[in-house]
Amino acid sequence: MNKGVILVDVKAPRGTQDILPSESEKWQYVEKVLTNLCRTFNYKEIRTPIFEHTELFQRGVGDTTDIVQKEMYTFKDKGDRSITLRPEGTASVVRAYVQNKLYGLPTQPSKLFYFGPMFRYERPQQGRMRQFVQFGVEALGSADPAIDAEVMALAMNSYQQLGLQSLKLVINSLGDDASREAHRNALMEHFEPYRTALCNDCQIRLNQNPLRVLDCKDDRNHPAMKNAPSILDYLNDYSSTYFEEVKGYLDQMGIPYVIDKNLVRGLDYYNHTAFEIMSDAEGFGAITTLSGGGRYNGLVADLGGPETPGIGFALSVERLLMALEAEGITLPIDQKLDCYLVALGEEAQKEAVRLTYQLRKAGIQVDKDYMDRKFKAQFKAADRLHAKYVIVLGEEELQDKIVNVKHMKSGIQKEVPVNQLVDYLNKELQGGNEHD
RNA sequence: GCGGUCGUGGCGAAGUGGUUAACGCACCGGAUUGUGGUUCCGGCAUACGUGGGUUCGAUCCCCACCGGUCGCCCCA
Numbered sequence: 001m002n003k004g005v006i007l008v009d010v011k012a013p014r015g016t017q018d019i020l021p022s023e024s025e026k027w028q029y030v031e032k033v034l035t036n037l038c039r040t041f042n043y044k045e046i047r048t049p050i051f052e053h054t055e056l057f058q059r060g061v062g063d064t065t066d067i068v069q070k071e072m073y074t075f076k077d078k079g080d081r082s083i084t085l086r087p088e089g090t091a092s093v094v095r096a097y098v099q100n101k102l103y104g105l106p107t108q109p110s111k112l113f114y115f116g117p118m119f120r121y122e123r124p125q126q127g128r129m130r131q132f133v134q135f136g137v138e139a140l141g142s143a144d145p146a147i148d149a150e151v152m153a154l155a156m157n158s159y160q161q162l163g164l165q166s167l168k169l170v171i172n173s174l175g176d177d178a179s180r181e182a183h184r185n186a187l188m189e190h191f192e193p194y195r196t197a198l199c200n201d202c203q204i205r206l207n208q209n210p211l212r213v214l215d216c217k218d219d220r221n222h223p224a225m226k227n228a229p230s231i232l233d234y235l236n237d238y239s240s241t242y243f244e245e246v247k248g249y250l251d252q253m254g255i256p257y258v259i260d261k262n263l264v265r266g267l268d269y270y271n272h273t274a275f276e277i278m279s280d281a282e283g284f285g286a287i288t289t290l291s292g293g294g295r296y297n298g299l300v301a302d303l304g305g306p307e308t309p310g311i312g313f314a315l316s317v318e319r320l321l322m323a324l325e326a327e328g329i330t331l332p333i334d335q336k337l338d339c340y341l342v343a344l345g346e347e348a349q350k351e352a353v354r355l356t357y358q359l360r361k362a363g364i365q366v367d368k369d370y371m372d373r374k375f376k377a378q379f380k381a382a383d384r385l386h387a388k389y390v391i392v393l394g395e396e397e398l399q400d401k402i403v404n405v406k407h408m409k410s411g412i413q414k415e416v417p418v419n420q421l422v423d424y425l426n427k428e429l430q431g432g433n434e435h436d
Numbered sequence: 437g438c439g440g441u442c443g444u445g446g447c448g449a450a451g452u453g454g455u456u457a458a459c460g461c462a463c464c465g466g467a468u469u470g471u472g473g474u475u476c477c478g479g480c481a482u483a484c485g486u487g488g489g490u491u492c493g494a495u496c497c498c499c500a501c502c503g504g505u506c507g508c509c510c511c512a
Contacts, residue, residue: 379472
């Protein structure tokens with residue numbers, strides 16, 4: 001029949017994945033925990049488009065960044081507009097903040113969170129997908145160092161709430177514009193004599209963004225690295241006081257951290273506070289950064305809004321789940337089914353359809369056989385679905401207008417009149433949950 | 437984007453330049469006309485990533501591509 005049909009081998013595009021039911025429950029659980037965490041920190045959800053004008057990311061993320069230069073999914077739509085699938089969330093959130101004039105609301109700072117897929121064209125690896133899901137928060141409108149600490153606390157708790165232990169909060173300050181400029185000049189001066197000894201990439205970085213030379217892996221052991229000027233020595237009074245206060249607030253909350261003066265972030269918009277959360281757990285390979293964030297005091301103005309400070313962070317849900325796996329943490333996901341209806345005989349099958357629907361309308365979770373299985377096999381199916389109760393409906397029950405309800409764990413079975421079944425199950429399911 | 441490595445039924449995993457490609461798990465049925473387990477017996481399955489090439493003949497050898505994975509770049 002299908003001889004003439006050409007079967008094309010259609011697969012999900014490279015770097016994307018299907019999240020099947022066994023996994024999606026974990027995703028839902030994580031999303032629930034994180035959403036609830038945001039509630040306690042009083043962050044509200046914002047949902048922005050999955051694609052934006054390309055220009056937003058060029059201006060927001062920065063033209064010289066790798067993300068913009070080589071990792072964006074950019075295409076022309078039918079109206080000849082250049083569109084890009086969002087590679088990160090901050091630019092969109094800030095754009096929405098400006099466009100909708102959220103800065104005019106009386107509730108400042110604006111504390112927002114988001115959850116959704118991001119897209120970057122990279123060579124895939126475990127923990128590095130072309131489509132991946134980020135959870136992130138942004139706090140806009142406050143330059144209080146306490147809110148930097150708050151965002152880091154939320155970031156750490158995102159993992160701790162789920163039971164992760166092997167975490168390391170790494171922080172640094174990138175300073176304000178004046179501090180950065182001074183540091184930049186010092187770096188160029190410092191490395192210039194060694195220019196030819198550095199790797200090719202670093203020779204280019206030296207001109208474009210000398211900060212990035214600091215975290216080069218090739219040149220890590222070059223003697224010039226050891227005594228390279230640290231940004232921390234070039235912070236002006238405001239920047240350095242700010243950093244001290246951020247650390248102070250972290251101490252207040254009892255959140256441990258380490259300072260890495262070479263921590264540099266790959267997006268242009270950061271200044272002052274920069275941080276990453278790493279996992280110490282085994283089995284991560286090259287992927288150790290679970291999440292990252294920082295302050296971006298110039299971004300709102302860059303995108304056409306009023307001069308407004310901001311700070312945020314984002315984590316990858318894929319990496320979060322990997323970290324849980326690596327630490328052997330299983331999420332408390334309820335895989336049980338309340339009821340499974342086993343029916344035997346033609347007439348009973350008809351009644352089973354009616355009864356199943358009736359129970360469902362009463363809010364009871366119930367399923368039945370659709371594979372024409374034998375009686376015994378239906379029981380096995382109920383077992384595989386981890387059914388708490390099995391409702392047996394055969395010819396005899398049908399005649400007597402009853403069903404047999406079996407509690408699977410104890411094996412105890414009771415006859416229940418059909419017209420009392422909803423009440424009976426509701427009572428059983430409420431009371432019975434404790435010892436399940 | 438660069439380099440390494442891998443690709444056999446739903447999953448795991450043998451194997452060979454040559455008639456029907458092992459096995460295990462899972463699944464279905466029977467032994468056990470209406471009660472989950474075990475055991476035994478039987479059965480099911482679009483399986484050698486795709487496309488070329490070498491060859492009388494390729495799942496096996498060669499090339500390209502696709503995909504996974506590891507490292508690099510970079511990042512979440």
